[in-house]
Amino acid sequence: MAQLDFWYDFASTYSYLAASRCRTLAEVEGVSLRWRPFLLGPIFATQGWTTSPFNLFPAKGRNMWRDMERLCAARGLPLQQPNPFPQNSLLAARLAVAVPDDLRPAFSLAVFRAEFAEGRSLSDEGVLSECLASLGLPTAEFVQKAKSDPVRALLREETERAQKLGLFGAPSFVTPDGEIFWGDDRLEQALNWAKGAASQ
Amino acid sequence: MAQLDFWYDFASTYSYLAASRCRTLAEVEGVSLRWRPFLLGPIFATQGWTTSPFNLFPAKGRNMWRDMERLCAARGLPLQQPNPFPQNSLLAARLAVAVPDDLRPAFSLAVFRAEFAEGRSLSDEGVLSECLASLGLPTAEFVQKAKSDPVRALLREETERAQKLGLFGAPSFVTPDGEIFWGDDRLEQALNWAKGAASQ
Numbered sequence: 303m304a305q306l307d308f309w310y311d312f313a314s315t316y317s318y319l320a321a322s323r324c325r326t327l328a329e330v331e332g333v334s335l336r337w338r339p340f341l342l343g344p345i346f347a348t349q350g351w352t353t354s355p356f357n358l359f360p361a362k363g364r365n366m367w368r369d370m371e372r373l374c375a376a377r378g379l380p381l382q383q384p385n386p387f388p389q390n391s392l393l394a395a396r397l398a399v400a401v402p403d404d405l406r407p408a409f410s411l412a413v414f415r416a417e418f419a420e421g422r423s424l425s426d427e428g429v430l431s432e433c434l435a436s437l438g439l440p441t442a443e444f445v446q447k448a449k450s451d452p453v454r455a456l457l458r459e460e461t462e463r464a465q466k467l468g469l470f471g472a473p474s475f476v477t478p479d480g481e482i483f484w485g486d487d488r489l490e491q492a493l494n495w496a497k498g499a500a501s502q
Numbered sequence: 503m504a505q506l507d508f509w510y511d512f513a514s515t516y517s518y519l520a521a522s523r524c525r526t527l528a529e530v531e532g533v534s535l536r537w538r539p540f541l542l543g544p545i546f547a548t549q550g551w552t553t554s555p556f557n558l559f560p561a562k563g564r565n566m567w568r569d570m571e572r573l574c575a576a577r578g579l580p581l582q583q584p585n586p587f588p589q590n591s592l593l594a595a596r597l598a599v600a601v602p603d604d605l606r607p608a609f610s611l612a613v614f615r616a617e618f619a620e621g622r623s624l625s626d627e628g629v630l631s632e633c634l635a636s637l638g639l640p641t642a643e644f645v646q647k648a649k650s651d652p653v654r655a656l657l658r659e660e661t662e663r664a665q666k667l668g669l670f671g672a673p674s675f676v677t678p679d680g681e682i683f684w685g686d687d688r689l690e691q692a693l694n695w696a697k698g699a700a701s702q
Contacts, residue, residue: 349559359549361670365684372681372691470561481572484565487687491572 304333304500306492309464310410311342311472312391312398313354315370318418320473320486322379325407331493333500337406339398340464341391341457342472348465354388373486382421389417389424396448397430399457405437412436504533504700506692509664510610511542511672512591512598513554515570518618520673520686522579525607531693533700537606539598540664541591541657542672548665554588573686582621589617589624596648597630599657605637612636 308324310317328335346355356363367383374381394413401409412433416422422429431441447453467476475483475492479499483492508524510517528535546555556563567583574581594613601609612633616622622629631641647653667676675683675692679699683692 359670361668364668365670365682368682369684369688372695468561468564470559470565482565482568484569488569495572 304331304493304496305336305478306333306496307336307338307476309338309340309469309472309474309476311340312394312410312413312417312424313388314342314472315356315366315418316486317473318414319370319373319377319379320489321407321411321414322377323486324473324489325411327489327493331497333493333496335407337398337410338460338464339395339406339410339457340461340469340472341395343391344461345465345470357387380419382419384417384421384423391424393427393445393448394424394430396453396457397434397444399460400444400448400450400453401434401437401439405439408437409433409439504531504693504696505536505678506533506696507536507538507676509538509540509669509672509674509676511540512594512610512613512617512624513588514542514672515556515566515618516686517673518614519570519573519577519579520689521607521611521614522577523686524673524689525611527689527693531697533693533696535607537598537610538660538664539595539606539610539657540661540669540672541595543591544661545665545670557587580619582619584617584621584623591624593627593645593648594624594630596653596657597634597644599660600644600648600650600653601634601637601639605639608637609633609639 306328308320310321324335346352351358354363356366370381373379398406398410398413413424413430416429416433417424424430427445431445434441434444464474468482469476471484473484473486475489477492477496477499481492481495483489483495506528508520510521524535546552551558554563556566570581598606598610598613613624613630616629616633617624624630627645631645634641634644664674667680668682669676671684673684673686675689677692677696677699681692681695681699683689683695
């Protein structure tokens with residue numbers, strides 16, 4: 303079966319767009335999608351960035367929000383800008399690593415919706431607990447697990463893996479033969495590539 | 503009739519992609535397209551960049567070239583990386599301002615093809631003269647005109663206008679009501695917006 307890795311950061315607006323459609327598209331195309339949360343912050347830091355490029359470069363940032371508004375409107379997705387932007391995505395990412403594999407997509411979607419559809423804060427453990435509870439997961443247990451050394455190490459390793467792969471932004475789609483497709487607008491290409499690679 | 507401005511820099515890879523298809527697409531959609539060459543360099547300089555972001559951020563740069571390879575292959579477009587990248591696009595842009603309006607698209611396409619399909623140097627006046635000659639234009643006269651004060655001023659004004667509009671990259675498509683669509687992959691959206699705005 304064709305395989306594709308979906309690398310995302312909860313602070314990333316275009317990851318919200320991709321998360322909202324990649325599961326269905328991958329199913330339709332018969333591609334097995336692996337959801338891989340990571341942190342862009344440490345990768346940005348290596349090039350001297352201490353915040354999102356959308357804050358560092360204001361004209362680019364204004365255009366990104368307008369682009370998001372237009373795309374969300376066209377797709378019927380709600381959009382609210384969280385304050386501050388970017389949100390601190392560390393605990394959300396650790397939780398996404400901590401939850402069972404089969405619940406990772408649903409948990410991640412719940413987080414993205416709270417953040418970008420409702421404009422809620424990811425620094426608020428209550429918000430993340432609601433996301434866990436909506437899946438029937440015991441919240442205190444998973445918040446504790448998310449803060450444990452093994453989960454912290456796992457997320458750190460995933461972020462290092464992302465950097466070694468050459469990822470520099472999110473979302474990124476990576477095929478088993480090493481092709482990197484950056485951005486929600488490359489999702490269709492990535493799925494096609496994954497299918498082509500699997501049929502060879 | 504629906505109107506759309508196509509802002510491009512000859513040094514920009516994705517401007518090559520857009521230039522190769524926007525004229526035909528605009529004709530099909532019934533949108534009048536205005537070709538507006540400008541210089542990204544002075545805009546990049548205001549944010550402290552002395553070269554292309556694809557050089558400043560190597561992982562992003564590697565991905566851009568691979569993305570270009572995949573897109574050019576899918577569209578049947580030749581691709582050769584000019585050396586150095588980015589090319590100095592100053593004289594090419596001045597020439598594009600200097601040529602008659604109705605020949606600007608054809609001249610610009612000739613330049614983009616020389617640079618990115620054949621990997622030739624835009625610093626070589628001979629290359630640019632060939633582009634002029636291919637349209638039947640007297641080369642010495644237009645090279646002289648391109649270096650004249652009025653043409654230099656006009657390109658400077660266009661670049662300032664681009665910056666005032668909030669452009670930060672190329673290609674950018676701008677509608678009469680001020681919507682900015684950045685990137686070859688937003689061309690279809692830009693054409694749709696232009697048509698919608700014109701029908702109101």
